């Protein structure tokens with residue numbers, strides 16, 4: 614297949630079965646790490662830019678873009694901006710892995726790292742305050758704002774959720790990790806509009822405020838928030854599971870050694886969510902788990918024994934996986 618540029622490439626039809634992950638049920642891991650920029654966020658990045666262009670808020674040749682990202686949206690936007698010629702600044706934080714920063718810089722983006730956590734241990738307030746300062750100083754700077762933009766939700770409604778329906782037909786459970794909640798909200802919208810009946814289970818990290826918890830220091834990028842994303846709304850139509858980060862890491866290692874697949878940290882979290890629900894899931898269920906990215910970026914952190922020994926709260930006894 615020949616594409617004119619990378620924004621046209623969407624690898625939305627790759628599912629890996631995980632035999633015996635939940636004995637008696639079929640578990641399909643939806644692999645998003647084979648999209649351009651290596652994560653689920655590419656679809657959101659393309660739509661954020663294209664919708665802003667359609668609305669006239671983003672003007673080719675004049676506008677510059679700023680975004681707050683813990684990594685994957687930053688890399689994805691770096692690809693889109695390289696293709697379309699927009700100067701880009703990404704505001705990240707200390708949780709962003711070095712390889713993500715290097716990727717953004719290699720693609721031509723400026724990366725600003727927030728080093729001081731908020732009073733509540735997260736970085737999001739600080740990152741957004743910095744974006745606000747930059748916007749005040751530059752009239753040509755545009756903030757696409759993945760936490761507020763409908764384009765983030767619609768990208769997943771029209772691609773991620775649709776492709777699951779197209780490829781797998783009827784399913785019983787859909788497990789989705791929650792960061793900005795764009796994926797979750799898009800999948801819920803698709804289910805509602807198409808009158809589907811599967812249960813959606815939203816999975817977040819302990820130490821995130823999205824499901825009403827207290828904000829605490831977290832280490833796995835992508836999931837969780839120290840400030841409620843504007844696009845998130847809880848209408849009671851989905852189930853919520855909160856996972857401690859040591860269970861996420863344990864699942865990453867388990868999947869690597871059992872299925873030969875290096876998954877990203879948030880995939881470990883979502884799979885730990887499935888494990889936590891195992892007594893409530895009837896045998897014979899068809900379960901889809903969205904895997905937002907793969908593990909290459911995390912080899913020197915979540916997969917490194919040395920790094921884990923420096924972060925002992927992330928270590929869990931292997932026997933309890």
Ligand SMILES: Cc1ncc(COP(=O)(O)O)c(C=O)c1O
Nearest residue numbers: 685792793794795796835879905
């Ligand atoms: C690795 C990873 N997992 C999960 C998510 C969460 O996706 P969403 O922002 O759609 O909730 C992200 C978002 O950046 C991510 O990068």
